[in-house]
Amino acid sequence: MWLVFFLLAIAGFQVLSMLVERDQLKQFDHAIISTVQGWENDTLTKIAKFLELIGSSAVLIPGLLVLSIILFIYLKHRKELVLLIGGMLGSTLLNHALKDIYKRARPDIHRLAEQAGYSYPSGHSMAAFTFYFLITYLLWRHIHLRRWRIVLLLFSACMIVCIGLSRVYLGVHYPSDVLAGYWVSACWVALCIRLFRAFARTRK
Secondary structure (H helix, E strand, O other), rough: OOHHHHHHHHHHHHHHHHHHHHOOOOHHHHHHHHHHHHOOHHHHHHHHHHHHHOOHHHHHHHHHHHHHHHHHHHHEEEEHHHHHHHHHHHHHHHHHHHHHHHHHOOOOOOOOOOOOOOOOOOOOHHHHHHHHHHHHHHHHOOOOOOOOOHHHHHHHHHHHHHHHHHHHHOOOOOOHHHHHHHHHHHHHHHHHHHHHHHHHHOOO
16 A cells, blocks of 8 residues: 555656646746745845755754764664665755756746756755654654644644745745655655664564
8 A cells, every 4th residue: 555655656746747847837836936925025035045054955964963963872773863864865866866857947037046956856845854854753752742742743844844935935946846845755755764664673
């Protein structure tokens, strides 16, 4: 059953990519861009640029190292370290590979920031989804109070959504880039967790 859902998710991404390549999501993208960029003000621009920094490798890599040290030294969960580092590394490589395949140019409607490289799928969105989802998955079992689990879940969801919206707000990605980033990351994270659980069972 799990394999069926995974294959359907991949097929869904292929359909989305086909629509993007045929330029059939142009109205969808421009409608959302107009709405999101219609919120523009100095405060939101500062927040969006801060979220851009939070979702960049300059912040995610040190954050990943700190969490890896915590998992390795304090929590004694070395298997989880493999999931976290492997998941993030794989997500980055997968994003670069997909960008090279689809070669979608970035939007040029209204830019509040500059970003090099191709647009599809969004690297920031993929990194944010993978990072915060895996952190939520790994910390969930160590948090026993329901209210703190809800806080963790809401915080991670908020960061994923806000980082994705910031890419549209800054004019460096189409909404469909962000959705594709989330979609691919969801598939990738699901595969990583599945392999991790199988690996953990064999170790036991």
